[in-house]
Each structure stands twice: as C-alpha cells, then as structure tokens.
Amino acid sequence: MSKTLEKQEKPEYTGRYLVLLPEGSNTSDAISQISSISGLSLKSSLEFENEFFTDQDLSKTDGIVLDKLGIAIVNEKPKMENAIAGFGENEMIVEKERVVYAIGMVDESTQNYVEGYRDAINHMTSALVGPELEEFDYEDQQAEVESVGATWGLKATNVVPTSILRYNPYNGTGIKVAILDTGLDCNHPDFADRDITHKSFISGESTQDGHGHGTHCTGTACGPLSSPAAAERYGIAYAAKIFIGKVLNNGGSGGDGGILAGINWAIANRCEVVSMSLRGLHNGTGYSAVFETAAARALAQGTLIIAAAGNDSSRPGTVRQVMHPANCPSIMAVGAIDVNMRIASFSNGGLYPTYGAVDIAAPGVNVYSSTKLPTKYASWNGTSMATPHVAGIAALWAQASGLRGINLWKKLTSTAKALSLPARDVGAGLVQAPAKNRFGPFEGFPILRNPKFPIDPITPIEK
Template sequence: MINIPPTPATPQTTGRYLVALEDDDISAGVQAVENATGVSEFAHSGDFEDRAIAAEELASENSIMLDELGVMVLSLDQDQVRSLNTATVSEHLPLSMEPERVIYALPESDPFRRMLPAEPAAIRSLAAGKSINVSLDYLKGYRDAIELLIGHLSSEDAGFRRADEECPDINTPIEKITWGLQRTRVDTSTYTGAGIRVAVLDTGMDLEHPDFANRSVQSKSFIDGETAQDGNGHGTHCIGTACGGQGETSPRYGVASECEIYAGKVLSDAGAGSDGGILAGINWAIANGCSIISMSLGARVQPGQGFSRVYERVGKRSLRRGTLIIAAAGNDSWRDNDIIQPVSHPANCPSIMAIGALNEALQVAQFSNGGLNARGGQIDLIAPGVDIFSAWPMPERYYTISGTSMATPHVAGIAALFAQATGAKGSELWTELVQAAQRLPLPSRDVGSGLAQAFQ
C-alpha cells in the first residue's frame, strides 16, 4: 500500500543551503564561498562511482559539490549565511543561494488511504456526530474518500478497471491497452524509445518486477539506509508508465517499452526527500547520458511565490547538456469548488517542463494545479492522470491510481519516442513535444499547449 504523507501547505526546510554557481566562473564562485564561509572541503560527486554521490554523504553535515550542475549543498550557521549574503550583494558574486527544502512524492488523488488513517480521532468524532475542528483539505479528503470507497466496492477488482468499460472515443478496449496510451496515440506509434536513457527520480523501483526482467535497468539510491528497491509503490508505478510495456495478462501500460531505465531513489519509502538528494539524482542522470528525467515530486508553492533560482539554473544547464527535465505540476487543487493552486516546486521553474493531468473525457483533473504565478509557474503540457493502470511492487504487480504524478511519466515516455525518432535533445526536444501536442478547448492556464501526443 502506498504511504505518502500529505504535502504541507507551507514549505519545509532542512536547515541546509543550496548554492548555484555561474557556468562561466565556477572556480570564482567556489573561492567566494570559501572566503565568506570558511568552507573549503567538499565531497565531489565526480569522485564517486557513476558520479553518484553516496547517500551517507548526503545525510551528513559534510559540504557537497555536484560537479555536473555547479551546485553546492552546505551546512551553514547563521553567521556564515549572513556573511555569504553580504558578499554576494557587495561583491556581485556569481551565485544564487536558498534554503534546502523537504520534497515529497506528490500524493495520489486517493485520499481514502492518504488522509483517513492520519487522523483517526477526527474519524471517530465524525462517526459519533460530534463537532470537530479540521482543515478544509481534510474535509475534502474525507468526502473524496467516501466517493472512492463506493467506487471500489462497486468494482469487481479495486486494482483494475472493468474489462467491459470503454472510454469515450477510444477504439481499443482498455483490457488490451490503457486509455492514457490511446489518448496520447502511443498505440499507433512505431517507436519504442530504444537506445534512449530515461531517468525516473522517485521512490525507487521494484527491481524484481517480472515485467522488467529483460530490460536494461540502472539503479541508485540517494536515501541513506535504503536501497533503490521501492518500498512505497509510487516510483514503480511512474517507471511502469514511462518505461514499461505489459505483462503476460495485463493491458499494455508503458510508453517507451525499450528505453534504458535509470531508477534513482531520491525519495524514501515514506515518500519524502530533500532538494540535495533530488539534485544529486539529476547530477547522476546527466553524468550518465540520460536524455529525459521524470520527476513526480514536489513541494507546494503559494500564490505569488517565485520559482527556485537554483533549480532554474539546473534546468537551463540540463537543457544545454541535452537533458530535458519533466516534472509534475501538483495535486493541490479542488476544482469542484473553484479552488486552483499554483504549480508546485520545482515544476514551476521556466526551464523545467510542468505537466498537468486530465481524465478520459479530456477534462482537467479536479486536483490538477494551474499556471497562476507570473514568470514561471505555467503548465506546459497536459497528459492522462486519472485512473492510470501501471506496474506496482510485487506481489500486487499492478495498481490503478491518479495524480499529476501519473501524467508526468506519460510525457517522459513520449519524449523518449521523439528522441528516438528525431534525435532531438534538450530544448529541441521540448519544442518537438509542444508542437506535436493536441490543442484543447480549455484555458492554457490549465493545459498549456495541449495534450501530449506520441511521434507517428
């Protein structure tokens, strides 16, 4: 069973700091940090196997340098922070500094499991008819949970959609290929992502899953004390959609069925991590030649809040290196009640492609965040994200869940098809995806350029 804590309404920080240095003057930035803070010893990612910095280093108080990104992760006291801020302004230093945040796997839109167990006292009070003081988010979750439970009880199998349930305007029954792959025209594409490296940075992967027995899989954990084996489910599900195929008896559910898989565990089995671990995963993926990085994770952003300057530099550097980062927009909205929340961090960076979610009827999913904040924070594309069937850790093997987390790997897999077909990378690959999108009669705030479509 998936175990993801509700994403806090306000950003949480770890006490450490991220420092991004200018491309053209990395050495000057390193020297400036040393002069202002006294920090001179770094654990360099380039000194580790596969340029993947060890998880225990990330968990320590040691200073870290992610060489591919030009980003430092530093443990600084307040005097050091003030000194570096002062030097940055007075000496016009080529760097950006910000607190390191706590990042979560974006909770699926299934509050029956995610919300109810967290507040048993509230549930007992509701059952007893007592007046209680709970948040709007909780009440929303309780309502949706009951609707979800009714739906599960009316189905023959809670993990699968009924075999006779066909989607509007979808020609092939979903017992053979999922509705998401049909809506994105993956079913009619002759490309498979062969030769393309796709990194999925999440809760890891079930490395013994039988559907991936003959696939090229590289895995790495950036979580101290945990292997890359997925003890959560979220990561395996996302990898299944982006990079999987189908099992002996399942529908086809994966987009790029022959791509090379790079499974980076940047979130724990509890579904939480930090910016440092995620950036270390990006560093590893770029160093190992991944053309696409898929990230179904994030932290909430408030209306009017700007994007991370560190991640924006990372996004730009990745594009120049030929790597496209694709991230989930977030599931914080409640569109049934006209509540739309802004795109989450880090998907709100202009140089990271932000993905919203829609349902089978090509309507925006009620939970999908929108492009509300100026200068960044836009939705770039939308993809299937409601009732998505995909891989799950054994023994369940498959599961059906919802979220922009599920929409994002659809686009990542489609990007691999384009990369195989056209040779496009980085910004060029971004342009190919946007130009091929199916335009929808919906606000660009919610769907960006439209519904992602596979290369034909």
C-alpha cells in the same frame, strides 16, 4: 500506504543550503572561493564514481559541488550562517533546502466526490446559460480509448494508434530515461530482463521501492510491451535504458539536494529525459533560482526535465498554482486529464503569466501501471501518473527525431493535440507520440490522376 498527503500550510526545510554558483564557474575554483569566504571545505561531485554520492557522503564533508549544474549542497553549520552575506557579494545565490514529497495519489472516493460536484455545477451552468460549444466529440473519444489491448492513456496519446492507418514503430531504443522517485521494485517480473542502472541517494535505503510510487511511474514511462500477468499494455518506451535514482525515501519524502544530485547524476550519464513526480509546497509568487538554473543548464547539455504540476486543486472551486520545482520555466510542467478529455479535479493550474505554467497535459486519472509486490499492478490518479506519460513519449520522440534538450521540448509542445480547455490547465494540449502512416504511395512512384478530371472539382470544366 496512505493515498493522500496531508496538506502543509508552509514549505518545510531540512536545515541545509543550496548555493548557486555564477555562470561559467569552474568547480575547483568555486570550491576555493567558497573556502576563502566561509572556511568551509567542500568536495566536487567529480570525486565520486559517475558523480554518485549519498547523504552519508555529504555528512562527511561541509558540502559537495554538483559539477554538471554549478550548484553546491552545503550542510548547516555556524560557518555557513556567517558566510551567506559574503556569498551574495560574490554573485552567489543561497536558498534553503526544502523537503519534497512523492505527489500523493488521489483516492477513488475523493475523486468521485469532487467529480460529482464538478458535474453538478457544470449541469447547473448549462441549464442557466446554455451549453458551451465543444471542439471534440468526447463520446467518440472515450469509445476509441476503451477498446482492449492497452491502457486508455496509451491510446489517447497515440502510443498505440487507434486507427488502422497509423502505427508506432518507436520504442525508445538508444534513449536513456531517468526516473527520480522512490526507487523501483527490482523483483517485479515485468522488469526482469531490462537494462536498468540504479542508485539510491537515500542513506540506509537501497533502490528497492518500499513505497510503490516510483515503480508505478517507471511502469508508465518505460514498462514492457507485453506482460503475461498485466491486464493490458501500460508501458511506453519499452526498449529505453532505465536509470532509477532513488531521491525519495520509502515514506515518500526527500530533500532538494538529493533531487539535484539525481539530476546531476542523470546528466553525467547522458540521460536525455528526467521524470520527476514529486513536489515541495510553494506559497506566493516566484520560483527557485537554483532549480531554474539547474534545469536550464540541463537543457543546454541535452537533458529535458519533466515534472508534475501537483495535486493541490479542488476543482471547480479551487485551482492551486503549479508547485515546486515544476513551477520553474525551464522544467516542463504536466497537468492531468481524464478519459473524457476533461481536466482532473485535483490538477494544479498556471496562475502567473511569466512562470509557473502548465506546459502540457497527459492522462492522470485511473492510470493502470506496475507497483511494488505483492500488489504488482494498480490504477492510480494524479499528476504523478501524467508525468511519466510525457517522459515516455519524450523518449519516443528523441528516438524518432534525434532532438535533444529545448528542441525536444518544442517537439512535444508543437505536436500536442489541442483540447477545448484553458491553456492555464493543459498548456499546449494532450501530449502525442510519433507515428507513421501504414499505407501510402511508394517512394519513386508518382500518384496517378485521371487527366479527364480536374484536380479542383470546384473549377468549371473547360469545353
């Protein structure tokens, strides 16, 4: 398996189209309207069980309207080419369907080279202008997260509190998490007894993960509390219901339409969280109106979409923009940090003031998790690895607070740990899981104070 993806100079397209229907459109009325404009015969996703369909189903018709999103996926046909202007006149937005990829893992030699270059630059800068004032003691932080029992990422994000005074009683019970990726290795022993619903949106391929990327992301978000074979605990929401949507093939690629179909399927199944460690190349300004509307409509229905910012940077020299579809304002974009609480050299940044922001950060360097057999476990780098940390923690917060959609988003960002890094790179900060105090006053019992001593020791004692 290649650990890096060849950089493409420009976005790639499949030949199909995405049609965004006007707000409030009824699916059956939209199908009739599209037919009258173009002569195309479309189906509704409601015609398929649980709104699940594949490319093969799509090829048997002119297109399919995603009922929960108000978006049509339309095949490339002369009728469609001739109808685009008519769609615009009827307040419909048409976009070409892009090719998207599982975000490539950054290999260790490249990571070490870039980090060495970064550290040399930082050392030279420090020698010339003096060190920057730091808010945190990073050596203490690293010592905390390197203790045994769980991955450094789970400790840094408070999934496994490092203080004896805190504990985490949450495990994702009752929460549905959708992982839209390359599938899951269904033979992996760590998922043998889990509640898993799986569908493949790739024609000719089952949900069995022939790539490994999807199994790694699923492991971080929803892996087990413990495993006899794993070196340490790596899973977060270990009691959540897992929904595997295979939207990328075994080579790691797919199309926008399959991802939107996966989102629609997740909403139809009332998934509270959708995790997407994938990206399509985006050059220049702007973002997809189709994906932005899909994400906003998902939030309104109680589903939070979380996506990887991308691995296209080569810091400190080059910082690339957040890629599609994470650059949409209504999709939570995740950047990657390392164990020293520094931004990962490959992590993309928010370069525009009103969109394309990094909203939050999570561990994305040397992340240990499950992968396809026979390898079973691996440590990888990437914003792909950071994203499922946020997804798993979102499931814990959904369980702990009962919040959904935009309110769940606000809970994640409001509880994030501030970092002494630019918001361009880490957004609100490092994602943090909910936890409780292990010791404290019992309810109904007042805290007793010695009346001979003042509550404020600065105030002079009156004679």
